[in-house]
Amino acid sequence: MIKIKAYAKINLALEVMEKECGYHRVNNLMIPIDLYDEITLEKDDKIIILNDPFPGENIMEKAAKLFFLKTKIDGGVFITIKKNIPSAAGLAGGSSDAAAILKGLNELYSTNLKKEELIEMSAELGSDVGFFIETKIALCTGRGEIIHPLDIDTPKLNVLIIKQDIGLSTAMIYKNYSYDGNRKEDKINNIIQALSTRNIPMLDLNIFNDLEPVALKVSKVLNDGFNAIKNMGISVHVSGSGPTMFVLNPTMEEILKIKGAAKKDTIILLTNTF
Numbered sequence: 001m002i003k004i005k006a007y008a009k010i011n012l013a014l015e016v017m018e019k020e021c022g023y024h025r026v027n028n029l030m031i032p033i034d035l036y037d038e039i040t041l042e043k044d045d046k047i048i049i050l051n052d053p054f055p056g057e058n059i060m061e062k063a064a065k066l067f068f069l070k071t072k073i074d075g076g077v078f079i080t081i082k083k084n085i086p087s088a089a090g091l092a093g094g095s096s097d098a099a100a101i102l103k104g105l106n107e108l109y110s111t112n113l114k115k116e117e118l119i120e121m122s123a124e125l126g127s128d129v130g131f132f133i134e135t136k137i138a139l140c141t142g143r144g145e146i147i148h149p150l151d152i153d154t155p156k157l158n159v160l161i162i163k164q165d166i167g168l169s170t171a172m173i174y175k176n177y178s179y180d181g182n183r184k185e186d187k188i189n190n191i192i193q194a195l196s197t198r199n200i201p202m203l204d205l206n207i208f209n210d211l212e213p214v215a216l217k218v219s220k221v222l223n224d225g226f227n228a229i230k231n232m233g234i235s236v237h238v239s240g241s242g243p244t245m246f247v248l249n250p251t252m253e254e255i256l257k258i259k260g261a262a263k264k265d266t267i268i269l270l271t272n273t274f
């Protein structure tokens with residue numbers, strides 16, 4: 001039996017450009033956080049997901065089918081999952097679960113597929129899946145499927161995750177986006193420099209997400225929650241297509257203020273990048 005941790009991510013930069021063949025071109029700087037789904041895999045003759053939280057549409061099943069199709073193995077897998085990453089949250093839990101299945105099956109069936117082959121396979125499952133083959137800070141380009149790992153010794157950042165009791169569809173958020181032609185290369189370079197020099201104020205100042213205004217516009221709940229935190233004088237960001245918000249290196253006072261003002265059912269947890 002194989003046990004795998006499928007980690008979540010946050011976006012430190014998300015530049016969304018023009019749409020080509022149904023997908024927007026992006027410059028997407030992602031960093032993993034220490035929040036993970038717990039997955040176990042055992043050989044079986046069928047693909048089975050115990051107590052499947054997304055019956056009939058689980059991306060883990062798609063990943064397993066793709067793996068057996070590509071490797072021409074007549075196999076199966078018995079999967080258990082403990083979902084800890086909130087769904088439809090902008091934390092890419094589903095993408096990470098899919099990558100975990102590809103990596104896990106590669107080990108379980110001793111297929112020795114290279115990292116590059118797993119990343120290529122990942123692109124058939126979703127734009128963000130390839131990032132989780134390595135799960136290391138990277139700038140992802142193309143539609144997100146081309147991974148450029150960043151060779152920097154990143155500081156360990158504390159990350160306060162705030163996820164209100166709503167979900168947002170990635171496709172819907174992209175649909176409501178329109179590109180204004182403004183490039184953000186400088187900001188991305190500043191973020192990379194700030195990470196390398198461990199300049200956290202500079203990092204926080206340069207974090208941006210082109211999907212953030214869209215998510216705030218389509219969801220009043222998110223907009224209200226976001227402004228409530230901003231009005232406390234706290235720097236807050238939306239992760240990916242939302243609705244998860246995050247605060248970097250919060251003070252205890254800030255955490256208590258956010259917790260005190262949060263609605264019931266809001267998930268608030270303190271984690272860290274790695």
Ligand SMILES: C[C@@](CO)(OP(=O)(O)O)[C@H](O)COP(=O)(O)OP(=O)(O)OC[C@H]1O[C@@H](n2ccc(N)nc2=O)[C@H](O)[C@@H]1O
Binds near residue numbers: 175
């Ligand atoms: C926005 C981001 C930021 O990291 O993730 P989330 O915050 O949702 O996790 C990603 O770009 C999401 O990646 P992923 O969730 O893999 O998206 P996909 O399954 O490939 O695509 C879902 C839908 O989003 C739109 N889409 C996705 C990626 C992209 N570069 N352009 C798009 O327009 C397309 O309409 C597509 O049909």
Ligand SMILES: Nc1ncnc2c1ncn2[C@@H]1O[C@H](COP(=O)(O)OP(=O)(O)O)[C@@H](O)[C@H]1O
Binds near residue numbers: 054091095168
């Ligand atoms: N293993 C999975 N984990 C989470 N969501 C899944 C999974 N398989 C399929 N899905 C579907 O994908 C949708 C978005 O997945 P998720 O990765 O959680 O969103 P996001 O990328 O916004 O964080 C979910 O709402 C769910 O319907």
